Amino acid sequence: MIWAILLGATPLDPVGAPLDFYLTDHKIGAVLQGVVPGLQSCVGGKDFSVGVGLALLSTGGIKVRQIGPVSAANRACLDTLFSAAESPSHHGEDLEVETTVYLRDGVVLVSASPRVFRRLVGPLMLFVSGDADARLRVAEYLGGGDARER
Amino acid sequence: MLPQGTFWGIFVVWLYLVLMACSSRHQVVDVQPKVQRMAVQISAIFGEIVSPDSGEIFQEATSAELEMVISLAPTRLFRDGSEGRRLGVERASLRLGADGVPFRGFSLAGRAVELRTFPDGEILIIDWVETMAGAGRFMDVFELIFPAISPAPPSLARGASAPRRIIWPYLGERKLRWDSAVDAVWTNEGAEERAGVKTWRLIYTGPWRIHGGRRTGPGRIQFRGLGKASGTVWLDKSSGDLSGHDFEWSRTVTVQGESGQLQQVQKFVGTVKVIQ
Numbered sequence: 152m153i154w155a156i157l158l159g160a161t162p163l164d165p166v167g168a169p170l171d172f173y174l175t176d177h178k179i180g181a182v183l184q185g186v187v188p189g190l191q192s193c194v195g196g197k198d199f200s201v202g203v204g205l206a207l208l209s210t211g212g213i214k215v216r217q218i219g220p221v222s223a224a225n226r227a228c229l230d231t232l233f234s235a236a237e238s239p240s241h242h243g244e245d246l247e248v249e250t251t252v253y254l255r256d257g258v259v260l261v262s263a264s265p266r267v268f269r270r271l272v273g274p275l276m277l278f279v280s281g282d283a284d285a286r287l288r289v290a291e292y293l294g295g296g297d298a299r300e301r
Numbered sequence: 302m303l304p305q306g307t308f309w310g311i312f313v314v315w316l317y318l319v320l321m322a323c324s325s326r327h328q329v330v331d332v333q334p335k336v337q338r339m340a341v342q343i344s345a346i347f348g349e350i351v352s353p354d355s356g357e358i359f360q361e362a363t364s365a366e367l368e369m370v371i372s373l374a375p376t377r378l379f380r381d382g383s384e385g386r387r388l389g390v391e392r393a394s395l396r397l398g399a400d401g402v403p404f405r406g407f408s409l410a411g412r413a414v415e416l417r418t419f420p421d422g423e424i425l426i427i428d429w430v431e432t433m434a435g436a437g438r439f440m441d442v443f444e445l446i447f448p449a450i451s452p453a454p455p456s457l458a459r460g461a462s463a464p465r466r467i468i469w470p471y472l473g474e475r476k477l478r479w480d481s482a483v484d485a486v487w488t489n490e491g492a493e494e495r496a497g498v499k500t501w502r503l504i505y506t507g508p509w510r511i512h513g514g515r516r517t518g519p520g521r522i523q524f525r526g527l528g529k530a531s532g533t534v535w536l537d538k539s540s541g542d543l544s545g546h547d548f549e550w551s552r553t554v555t556v557q558g559e560s561g562q563l564q565q566v567q568k569f570v571g572t573v574k575v576i577q
Contacts, residue, residue, distance in 0.1 A: 167379060170376060172415065271435070273435060293557075
């Protein structure tokens with residue numbers, strides 16, 4: 152009996168996970184966390200929080216879009232480190248991401264919940280040639296479900 | 302009740318099986334690259350989308366011309382004998398209306414999905430399909446491209462006919478799924494030489510049905526479709542690979558959301574040509 156229960160819980164077909172064609176949220180988090188060790192040796196001084204806007208390029212690598220108010224030295228450091236950080240190439244468009252870098256008691260952290268800008272996908276199966284507002288009107292009429300799929 | 306030692310023994314074996322099952326997540330067998338390139342052209346006519354309550358027109362009736370060049374490259378072989386192929390969009394353009402106004406922001410070129418099929422072409426899964434769907438990409442609407450390039454006809458003697466379904470799923474995020482099926486009856490019309498290539502010419506026709514959606518949670522939605530499909534497929538006599546496909550498919554799509562329902566009539570006439 153217990154064998155049947157335990158074997159029933161065994162993954163039957165683990166092969167076939169999607170290939171890494173696009174950046175998932177997990178992968179985006181890993182890219183951002185990969186920058187943390189470098190930041191540690193770079194920033195100093197008083198505690199601060201600063202917003203950072205980045206583009207994870209489809210060709211690989213990161214382009215810094217904007218860095219919030221911070222000292223010139225810290226700005227240069229953040230710019231250099233993020234620009235030099237590794238991010239894999241992918242089949243999507245350049246992916247815009249916003250995150251926050253924190254310095255607390257000499258320890259640097261990057262937000263675990265970056266804001267990822269994804270396109271509006273819905274409404275699906277209906278050809279709507281208008282702009283985002285036209286698509287949003289259709290999605291909202293249907294019930295808003297697709298409108299949340301950004 | 303099992304003795305504690307026996308229970309832990311079984312548990313350790315079970316844990317080992319689980320970990321072993323999770324160990325090889327990626328490709329099962331390396332495959333040699335054999336890249337195919339295809340030109341796809343589709344002329345579509347879309348009916349208007351009107352609110353049944355207020356009569357508000359969300360979308361005027363329109364037409365569209367889609368042209369694509371795609372590549373198909375093997376990625377991996379699976380244990381069940383199916384194979385993965387990377388379907389990449391090299392070029393794509395969409396023109397709207399009788400004047401053929403280019404659709405601004407069409408961003409299909411550069412995108413890729415993985416098409417997992419059995420060796421006969423039957424589609425099992427289209428991984429990452431949502432990245433080609435929706436605004437600016439529209440492969441949820443032009444989804445017949447997938448069976449158009451991988452139609453999976455039955456093996457037939459000259460002059461013979463047999464039924465065989467053309468099926469493919471759309472698997473999106475958060476348990477969104479719909480299944481499409483054409484209950485096609487196929488006929489082998491015999492040999493034909495096209496552009497110097499000896500081919501088998503097969504025709505098919507049948508009803509096209511779609512059903513699915515997201516049954517639970519926020520964003521519940523239901524998709525239904527009913528229509529018909531017909532076409533001519535040419536298979537290379539020497540390799541059995543697809544050589545060309547002319548098709549004419551149409552359907553009425555009904556989308557039922559949590560607060561409203563909309564319909565659209567969609568007609569597609571298209572061709573697939575293998576160019577390399």
